[in-house]
Every structure is written in C-alpha cells, then in structure tokens.
C-alpha cells in the first residue's frame with residue numbers, strides 16, 4: 001500500500017487562482033498546475049528570503065522534503081515562463097496555520113486568532129465565508 005502523504009502547513013492560500021501570459025492564444029496552450037504547498041515553498045524562499053531549513057520548520061516537513069517541494073515549484077514556474085504557459089494554483093496536501101476568511105462584500109481577507117467564531121467582516125460587518133481550500 002502506498003504511504004499517505006502528510007499534510008503540509010501553510011500560512012495562507014493565495015487570493016487568486018493563477019496567471020496567464022500576455023500575447024499568446026490559450027485555446028490549446030500549455031498549463032502548469034502549482035499546488036498550494038509548492039506556492040508556499042516558493043513564497044517562503046524566494047519572496048520571504050528564508051533558508052530551506054527555516055521554511056521546512058514553518059511548513060512542518062523535513063528539510064529534504066521541503067527541498068523537493070521547492071524544486072518542483074521552481075521547475076514548474078520556469079516551464080511556465082519559458083513556454084508561456086498558464087499557471088493554475090490549486091490542490092495539494094495542506095493544512096492552514098490560521099483560518100482565513102474573505103468578506104463577500106468588500107473582498108478583504110482577514111484572520112482571527114484562536115478559536116473565536118467569525119460572524120462578520122471587521123470592516124463592513126457583512127457576513128463572511130471561509131477561504132476555500
């Protein structure tokens with residue numbers, strides 16, 4: 001029996017679904033699917049400038065596992081840039097570090113510490129829904 005993949009901890013999911021290159025027809029274009037853990041690994045190293053060891057701790061995976069996730073992300077992003085592929089960000093085996101909510105009215109994303117129940121947006125008081133991952 002195959003080993004079940006352990007969930008990776010991510011701080012938050014991106015609030016967009018992906019990217020599309022300019023100037024190419026995409027009816028039959030290439031598409032790259034980046035998982036949430038790959039997006040998180042890329043973000044932690046290349047945007048937040050963390051070391052692999054620091055990022056692995058934050059995602060609660062071993063350093064070699066982190067390096068494998070990160071390398072996969074870099075390879076997919078390189079393919080997308082070179083081949084003008086669409087990038088879709090979805091899926092993966094992730095657990096959110098904190099619960100994030102999106103206001104259906106003003107579209108802001110916010111989180112609340114602890115187990116407090118969320119009833120409404122802190123900005124406009126509209127009823128909110130959890131982010132969808």
Ligand SMILES: [Zn+2]
Nearest residue numbers: 103106121124
């Ligand atoms: Zn709101």
